[in-house]
Each structure stands twice: as C-alpha cells, then as structure tokens.
Amino acid sequence: xxxxxELNNKNYKKHIHKIKKYIKLCDKNNYMFKVKYxxxxxxxxxxxxxxxxxxxxxxxxxxxxxxxxDYVCNYLDKEYIEKxxxxxxxxxxxxxxxxxxxxxxxxxCYSDKRGGLCENLDKDHCKITSISCKLYSCPILREKKINYxxxxxxxxxxxxxxxQKFIIKYSFFKxxxxxxxxxxxxxxxxx
Ligand code: SF4
Ligand code: SF4
Numbered sequence: 184x185x186x187x188x189e190l191n192n193k194n195y196k197k198h199i200h201k202i203k204k205y206i207k208l209c210d211k212n213n214y215m216f217k218v219k220y221x222x223x224x225x226x227x228x229x230x231x232x233x234x235x236x237x238x239x240x241x242x243x244x245x246x247x248x249x250x251x252x253d254y255v256c257n258y259l260d261k262e263y264i265e266k267x268x269x270x271x272x273x274x275x276x277x278x279x280x281x282x283x284x285x286x287x288x289x290x291x292c293y294s295d296k297r298g299g300l301c302e303n304l305d306k307d308h309c310k311i312t313s314i315s316c317k318l319y320s321c322p323i324l325r326e327k328k329i330n331y332x333x334x335x336x337x338x339x340x341x342x343x344x345x346x347q348k349f350i351i352k353y354s355f356f357k358x359x360x361x362x363x364x365x366x367x368x369x370x371x372x373x374x
Contacts, residue, residue, distance in 0.1 A: 186214040191221035195228045202235060202341050209239050216240055231337055238338055248366050251338045252314060252359055259317040259331060268329055278323040291321060301356060311358035314351055344369060 186209055188198055209216045216239040218232050234254075241247040263269065269290055270277040279287035287293065292301045292309070303311045320330045333339045333348050343351065343366070350365045 187217040
C-alpha cells in the first residue's frame with residue numbers, strides 16, 4: 184500500500200507543514216510514501232521532498248536514524264569545507280585569531296578547561312563522527328549568523344521528538360553508536 188501526494192509550487196508549504204502527519208500515518212500503516220512532482224516544480228522543493236520520501240520509506244527505524252545521522256554529518260562537513268567556515272590559518276581558527284590566541288591550535292577540539300586536546304582527535308582528524316560537535320557554533324560563528332539549528336535541518340526537524348533533538352544537540356564528544364543508542368531508547372519509550 185502507498186500514500187500518495189501531488190506536489191506543486193502552490194501547495195508545497197501546505198504539504199511540508201503536514202509532513203509529521205504523513206510520517207505518522209505511513210509508519211502506523213506501513214505505507215510507502217509516494218510523491219508526484221509537477222513539471223515546473225522548483226528544484227529546491229524537489230530535492231527536499233525526494234529526501235523526505237526516501238527517509239519515510241526506510242521502514243526500519245534504526246536504519247532510518249542511522250541514515251539521517253550520516254546524511255546530516257555529511258551535509259555539515261560539506262558546508263564547513265566548501266564555505267571554509269572555521270578559516271584555519273597556521274592551524275589557528277578564526278575564533279581564536281579574533282581572541283589574539285595565535286598559539287591556540289586545533290580550534291574547539293582543544294580546550295584547557297576540558298584537559299587539553301580532545302582524545303578523539305588523531306592526526307588533525309576526528310576519529311568519531313559527533314553530530315553535536317558538528318552542529319556547534321562558537322560565538323564568532325553565531326555573530327556571523329552561521330548557526331546550523333536543528334529545526335532548520337529538514338530531517339532533524341521532522342523525524343525527532345524534542346527529547347531526541349536535545350540528545351542530538353548536546354551529546355558532545357560522543358560517537359554515533361552512543362547517540363543512536365539514546366535515540367532508540369527514546370523511540371522505545373514511545374511504544
Ligand atoms: S567552531 Fe569556532 S572555535 Fe570551533 S574550530 Fe570553528 S571557528 Fe574555531
Ligand atoms: S569529538 Fe568533537 S571535540 Fe573531539 S575531536 Fe571530534 S570534533 Fe573535535
């Protein structure tokens with residue numbers, strides 16, 4: 184069985200507001216979610232609904248959460264690299280340069296308060312994939328209006344409860360396995 188909607192430029196907003204309802208309905212009845220796209224539909228609308236369609240149709244919740252986790256981490260990595268957001272020069276990021284701490288290397292992966300270099304950093308690369316670290320914006324980024332809020336990221340906004348969003352935002356320095364466990368725990372509480 185499937186649940187089908189017809190999407191056009193005029194009804195996009197109406198459908199996006201109903202997306203939580205569609206997720207619930209399709210999950211409860213094991214329906215496939217199907218979208219018919221109008222020919223003149225804006226590319227951004229197509230991309231958003233293709234992603235939502237794909238995610239709703241991952242029926243195993245653990246696999247769905249895992250897909251969302253990886254998708255969002257890849258998206259954030261791409262944004263930070265392409266836009267050179269932290270703007271490292273001689274290993275010192277834009278934030279610590281603004282504080283005139285030219286010897287503070289490795290950005291927020293180093294902190295005196297937390298005991299020095301994060302144990303997850305290995306040869307300038309993070310060994311784990313921490314979604315919370317990736318979502319973090321330091322004061323200078325927030326000042327520049329660079330702030331990847333959970334409710335501005337489609338998949339995080341619509342597929343998780345408030346409690347799950349809190350876990351995603353505040354599980355700093357924790358690997359995917361930890362976050363997945365906590366998300367699934369909340370999901371089991373819902374049953
Ligand atoms: S988020 Fe801010 S403090 Fe962390 S590395 Fe980027 S610019 Fe530096
Ligand atoms: S867990 Fe966070 S603070 Fe630690 S290395 Fe990875 S990104 Fe940096």
